[in-house]
Amino acid sequence: MTCGRCGTGITAQEKSKNISDGSIRTYVYYSCTRHKDHHCTNPYLREDYLIIQLEEIINDLEINQLGARHIIDREIERHNKLRSSVLGIKDDKKVKEKEVDIRMYAKYLLKEGTIYEKRELLEQLRNKIMLNDKKICIG
Ligand SMILES: [Zn+2]
16 A cells, blocks of 8 residues: 555554543554655545455455465365354355355455454555545555
8 A cells, every 4th residue: 555645664563542431442543654744644544444455345356266265265165164063063064265256255254254363364455545535445
């Protein structure tokens, strides 16, 4: 991901915020590294808002098929193990890797996955993504 204003790379930073009820929430922010333009004013984007925007453009994104397939295979294996060892379901109902559509799975992960799964998926995107004014677009 690159900065839409100065073209530098975007970096992720974790920051903690005090909530009114006394608890602390940690957010991840994506912002310009300002390596090229030290005064770049491109505002940061919170990770949860980034993910919402990615859900909207996922159909236009190019996903690294091999990398994404690896994530899916691992997840299906986990699913099948749960079915057979915990639920006692026989093998003939096993989900096969090839039945899972990569894009469908990517959409599912962006909605239902843990933050780690979402980040893992982000690493499999091939497109150059630009961040400008809290909005992302495909570069
Ligand atoms: Zn910048």
